[in-house]
Amino acid sequence: MKKYQTNILIGITFFSMILLGILESIRGVLIPSIQNFYHIDYKEIGIFLFVASLGYVIANFFGGNTADSLGQKRLLLLGVLLITLGTLGMVVSRSYIFFIVSVAILNYGFGSISIGANTLTPVVFKNNQGMMMNLLHFFYGLGATIGPRYAGVALDYKWSWQEIYSATLIIIVIYTIFVLTSTFPRIEGVRSEARVPLMEVLRNKKVLLFSFVLGFYVAAELGVANWLTTYLQSSKNIGSLKSATYLSLFFGVFTFGRLIGGFIVEKLGYFRSIIGFLIIALLLFIIGTTASKQLVILISLSGFFFSIIYPTTFALLLKEFDKGTSTVIGVVITISSATNMIGNAVIGQINDMFGVNAGFRLVALFLLITVALILILKKDTTFENQI
Template sequence: MSENLKKKQYIIPIVFIFMMMVLNATAENVRGVFIPLFKNDFSVNDTEIGFMLTVSSVGYIVFTYIGGILCEKIGQKKVFISGFICMVISLLGLWMSYSYSIFLISMFILNIGLSLISIAINTIIPVLFISFQAVLMNLTHFCYGLGSTIIQRTSGVLLFKGVSWRVIYLAEAILFLVVFLFFLPVKLPNVHKSKNEGSKAKKSDLFKNKLLYFYMFALGFYVFAEMGTGNWFVNFIEKTYSYDKSKSSFYLALFFGIFTFGRLVGGFVAEKFGYIKTVLVSLIIALVLYITGINLAQSGLVIISISGLFFAVTFPTIVVTISKVFKENDAYATGIIVTISSTTNMVLNMVIGFLNDNIGVYKAFYLIPMSLAVSILFIFAIYKNVRTIAN
């Protein structure tokens, strides 16, 4: 088959990948807007909301690992289908959840679906348009950010107009079902990964490499700062400044809108100035803006939103450098790093929920810039050790 024919054959799968990323973002990031409503409808406090986020993270972490195995065993197409089924079931469950236990179960299944779709996307992209992997990755992250921006603002406006959060989840279930039905006849390439026994024997050596731990914590504390903003920013605004849902969701939508733009241009900046160096400088700027925004109270909310521009480049750029630093068993190293990063995010979400209830929402929100600071320290350690490799 000619290269041009292959490209034409894979255009439709790529379009569906972009659509899936938009939908995944809407399902994952809308809960930050809904958290105050969850607390009211289920009569729970921030600690219990933190537990919900932990349950969600456990589902995501476990099934990211399982999903990677399934991609090799049954192929990405069946993993996509499994993910879609989980998404539709969980979103319908959230629509019908009038008890906290059903709500928790639905959130757990939701994150199973999110993880299966995400791992299928991450493992199929390198097979499609091999010469355009960087472009595809950037566009994929852009689509995720686009979905986040759309849902943050749209959901806030709909809630302000009296539309129930349950109805919004029902609408998402219908969208996932429609895309799923159109996706069924789409053909995806079969991926067969060869097993390298010599490489397997050296996997234990990874744990003797201090860089593995630097990456784990650099990415883990960063992921919490990004996801923590998505989960807790609206709650922080409403509890601290008594803003309504429409107004508070605007700042979160602005954060993700600017963040999305940063994902589009950040890769080009990293290519010009160096991967790790770009991330390091970018996160330092983000930290300064974030702390300044919190300290300036209501007038600083827009500054926190603007900091999203300097968050954007971190995750995809750091992940790209893993294969450069861990040249043998790079996929295995990536799996370990992402798993520990997700676990760190899960634990810190529990911590911020607990702190909200015990020291107040305003003080607890400082955990996010503190996490950025810790991430910067580990990224600096990586930079000092691999500046010639990863740049």
């Protein structure tokens, strides 16, 4: 590819991550408003989050083949179409069932954009993949920092959750214009790569380890994103604007971590960075949830140490599998998304049975499991010397 074509693809992948960051992060701030609107309990909110993850999982399951048959441009356009339909369905719905169906459509759109962007990364990021993957996910963090703050301020100005979601259609239109007016070259290298049978990928121990490492990590990250504001309001008696600010701070330091995290990863090594950051994130989270109200800010500050885990693990995945990459990515994202889906559904169930204080602390358990799995993975990869 020519350099300008590569730059276009890089720009689209970055914009994709900003879009996903904004749209996915406002959900956690709006959960109490949605709960009050439909008069539902935490168990039903857990179903809402389960269905959201299910739509994302299904999109990723079919995403690899869809990318091959439609091409990345059409896949991204399909994603924005579904996001638009899902958003419109949510804001006009007066029935919780119709709302849930719209959520599934919305998140299928998220998954389509995610798989479209991820299948571009092996092409556009040839060198320093750890650094570049962290930079890519920096843009997700940037969007995720903007999203909660926007939603919190809008709530403070007495906007309804429907109005907050409706306003996001503006950025969706801008993104659609960007994709439509861009030229996507044929990615021959990706399309002609040696294919690996699906069952062979599923039987690969390392594929499963990567899947569950990412799955439990994302369950922890989204556990914070989805439930932090609810936890602060119900357990710590913190108001909606301030609790949204804590979530925005979490994503703010998370974003900063991804901006500089790539340099740390290249300096310290992939495994050393992942394990060290996970342990510090776990300690800060435990202190923030068990100590006095004044120390809840440590939960937000733990976002810095959450920051590098996903992109650095994904960079390891790309290094470990140089054949059948699209199939491996599809399988890993599908299994990890399913793990996350179940994890957050369990949080919702525990919240309903024992209170938000108990359910939210499952995030610490998910982080601990991630540490254990990454230590096992380290023994089975070709990058043992990086710790």
